[in-house]
Amino acid sequence: MLLQSTPAVRQFLGLEATSTYEAAKVVILPIPYEATTTFRKGCEKGPDALLEASDQLEAYDEELKRETCIEVGIYTHSAIADTRQNPNISADEMLAVTTETVSRFIADNKFVIAVGGEHAITTGVVRAYQQAIDEPFTVVQIDAHGDMRHEYEGSLHNHACVMRRVLEMGLPTLSVGIRSICQEEALLIEEKQIPVVWARDITNNPNWIEDAIAQISTPKVFITIDVDGIDPSLIPGVGTPEPGGLDWYSITKFMRRVFETHQVIGCDIMELAPIADSVVSEYTTAKLLYKLIGYQALTQGWF
Numbered sequence: 370m371l372l373q374s375t376p377a378v379r380q381f382l383g384l385e386a387t388s389t390y391e392a393a394k395v396v397i398l399p400i401p402y403e404a405t406t407t408f409r410k411g412c413e414k415g416p417d418a419l420l421e422a423s424d425q426l427e428a429y430d431e432e433l434k435r436e437t438c439i440e441v442g443i444y445t446h447s448a449i450a451d452t453r454q455n456p457n458i459s460a461d462e463m464l465a466v467t468t469e470t471v472s473r474f475i476a477d478n479k480f481v482i483a484v485g486g487e488h489a490i491t492t493g494v495v496r497a498y499q500q501a502i503d504e505p506f507t508v509v510q511i512d513a514h515g516d517m518r519h520e521y522e523g524s525l526h527n528h529a530c531v532m533r534r535v536l537e538m539g540l541p542t543l544s545v546g547i548r549s550i551c552q553e554e555a556l557l558i559e560e561k562q563i564p565v566v567w568a569r570d571i572t573n574n575p576n577w578i579e580d581a582i583a584q585i586s587t588p589k590v591f592i593t594i595d596v597d598g599i600d601p602s603l604i605p606g607v608g609t610p611e612p613g614g615l616d617w618y619s620i621t622k623f624m625r626r627v628f629e630t631h632q633v634i635g636c637d638i639m640e641l642a643p644i645a646d647s648v649v650s651e652y653t654t655a656k657l658l659y660k661l662i663g664y665q666a667l668t669q670g671w672f
């Protein structure tokens with residue numbers, strides 16, 4: 370059922386595809402939380418910028434040959450842990466409300482896509498899935514950075530530590546697009562043999578997608594996308610841009626293959642920090658989010 374009245378919360382794709390929460394298969398959860406970003410700030414503005422840009426997306430997906438949003442109800446929830454409203458939200462408060470909110474959506478059998486905000490949020494999202502699912506799942510990370518530091522700038526929940534917290538949950542991981550790590554992370558990756566697809570190897574290996582897929586050790590997968598994993602020439606609006614990132618068709622082809630070969634239980638898209646007078650970062654990120662919904666619909670028989 371499409372809502373007739375204008376919803377109080379800006380909806381992904383605008384009014385073209387608004388669904389009620391009850392009718393929606395997909396719930397988008399804006400989490401404009403920013404507390405530990407280093408270098409360039411602004412990712413607390415990411416969710417709103419993405420939603421505004423999404424108005425300009427075509428409902429029709431020329432790859433899937435479907436109007437995904439018409440066939441798959443998409444509901445955008447109100448923002449949580451909004452540091453624009455309350456800069457003093459603690460990491461523990463953000464994690465608690467994130468886990469509680471995502472848990473509610475999981476219990477309602479929704480496919481959740483959380484939109485940050487800084488990458489530290491992902492700890493709260495993954496906790497919700499680990500509490501809901503009694504089997505291990507692989508956290509597939511798209512990122513320029515390892516984010517495997519034990520702590521950074523005095524916090525265990527710095528955005529540079531999120532994948533260390535995930536590893537501590539005992540979950541298998543696969544990190545893709547990595548091209549910036551510290552010595553501590555290099556030693557950890559070597560010692561624990563953590564699966565990493567290095568950005569530089571992607572350019573040298575035409576079979577990199579299937580080789581990466583082969584490293585996923587569980588049927589279920591959670592995908593966390595730090596948009597700085599994509600090249601800054603495509604998404605310059607990030608906190609710490611690193612050259613040599615994934616291009617559009619690399620990320621979308623990889624995502625489609627992950628959806629085709631594994632059960633994706635949920636996703637998040639983090640670290641979009643829009644640039645004034647430019648829409649390319651938020652538009653590209655919005656389009657990537659829509660592609661994820663399309664691949665889930667395609668592989669789950671929602672079409």
Ligand SMILES: N=C(N)NCCCCNCCCN
Pocket residue numbers: 407514516528529608609
């Ligand atoms: N977005 C991220 N995950 N960034 C990682 C933290 C930045 C580390 N800079 C280290 C600078 C040392 N001079």
Ligand SMILES: [Mn+2]
Pocket residue numbers: 512513514595597598640
């Ligand atoms: Mn990053």
Ligand SMILES: [Mn+2]
Pocket residue numbers: 488512514516528595640
């Ligand atoms: Mn990250």
